[in-house]
Amino acid sequence: MTSRTFSSSAAEASSPADGSTAPAPVLVVRDLAAHVAGQQVVEHVDLEVAATGVTALLGRNGVGKTSTIKAVMGLIGRSGTIELDGEDISTLPTFKVASRGVAYVPEDREVFSGLTVAENLRLAERRGGPHRYDLVYELFPELRERGNQAAGTLSGGQQQMVSLARALLNENRVLLIDEPTKGLAPRLVTDVAHALARAAEVAPVLLVEQNLHVVRDLAHHVVVLTDGRSVHHGDAAAFLDDPVATQRLLGVHGGPAAGAA
């Protein structure tokens, strides 16, 4: 059933085949806690995003995956340690976290619907550049063709492309991407997964994703949350191949043919 149909390169990129030591993780989070409207939504999360490739952040609905990403971005109140390339960013406001090179692709795309595709991209340009329009249009040629179209009139998949393109436009140290295939038709899931694989060649990715086919194809490492706590870290394939662990932690029967959650 499952096959490496999108691209296996991202999943394999971060595996040092020669036995050499893996490079230091780009993002290290320790003892993260976060709250929204007086409610604690993240209790204790430790995670590392590998220096290359895709690290997947997994868990059942409502366990705190999105809140973890928002806490890293400083979008919700947080405590704990967050280091980017060894530098503490845990007290920085969101605009400074972003300007240090942490890109966020939110779950609901959040394009400016009244603006054109081109204007959405222009708005994302970070001062000083460089701006990688070549990469963006190579990955998403449709966005060039639809440059004058209002983003709100795009399909869900096309809006996802705009959202990913905004993150890829600038040189970032790490991409935090929240459920990019959510609600997309199977063909578009494949397209977005292709784009994610290419994105991971440009910058390491922390990916929240419910579709385990996509996780299997893209991710090298997984971090699994339960009730606001990180409870498992490790090799993605080993985790997905363990039906007991996937059943217990994700509520789906895993195993070598693990499918969508």
Ligand SMILES: Nc1ncnc2c1ncn2[C@@H]1O[C@H](COP(=O)(O)OP(=O)(O)OP(=O)(O)O)[C@@H](O)[C@H]1O
């Ligand atoms: N603005 C908010 N106000 C109150 N509770 C919130 C708010 N945002 C999130 N929560 C709660 O925090 C918990 C974690 O939510 P979060 O969206 O981080 O989970 P998730 O793992 O990303 O879920 P899903 O997979 O369903 O997107 C949930 O119980 C949710 O109801």
